[in-house]
Amino acid sequence: MVRELRASDLVVSQGVEGLQQAGLIIAGTDGSYRYSPVTPDLDRLVQQLERVYRERPSTVTKALFSSPTDKLSTFADAFRLKKD
Numbered sequence: 077m078v079r080e081l082r083a084s085d086l087v088v089s090q091g092v093e094g095l096q097q098a099g100l101i102i103a104g105t106d107g108s109y110r111y112s113p114v115t116p117d118l119d120r121l122v123q124q125l126e127r128v129y130r131e132r133p134s135t136v137t138k139a140l141f142s143s144p145t146d147k148l149s150t151f152a153d154a155f156r157l158k159k160d
Contacts, residue, residue, distance in 0.1 A: 077092075092109060096109075099113060099114030099115070100112075100114075100118070
């Protein structure tokens with residue numbers, strides 16, 4: 077995964093750990109990992125995210141890499157009233 081993602085061991089291990097904690101993947105006995113969402117709702121959410129990513133990849137990427145403050149601002153902006 078390190079080679080394919082062109083990332084460090086630390087980044088990959090943190091990513092894998094995060095996916096496990098989120099209930100998205102499970103580890104196999106051979107050291108492999110596979111997608112295995114813990115609930116049907118989580119699986120549906122991932123499927124929706126995949127559809128949005130296909131349609132607007134830059135929007136999803138921007139949301140993933142924005143800082144928490146940026147995310148809060150984006151959320152707050154959704155409630156701003158526009159003047160005519």
